[in-house]
Amino acid sequence: MKSLFTVYVIFLLVSFSVKEGGSNGEKRTCPKSSIQVIQGPSGSTHYGIPQYNVMIMNGCESSCSGVHLSCGQFVSANFINPKIFNRIVINDCLVNNGAPIKFGQILSFTYSNTFKYPITVTSATCH
Known part of the structure; x- marks a missing residue:
């Protein structure tokens, strides 16, 4: 968990120094x-x-909603709050029930399985 925390701190330092274009x-x-x-x-x-x-x-300068992740056939032996992370169909998981994730906000959960699933971002919309 210590190395995961280190990666998180590095991410925040990089995220807050990057600006993105676009109108309000x-x-x-x-x-x-x-x-x-x-x-x-x-x-x-x-x-x-x-x-x-x-x-x-979320490292976007604005909030992002409709965050979808590629998650394969994700399943967990322990309960995960579906408002935080929910597999909709095979290889499509929805984050935060589709609601906006604010700049700098972190959502977290723990899952149990015999192997680590590859989880990557497929889409999101910034406001």
């Missing part, structure tokens, strides 16, 4: 690099199944 109120597609997904082993287990911590961070 204008909607545009966020660069995929603006929404960061960082995950790593938590070091604990859920009934013997490894757990992984996930942090989803």
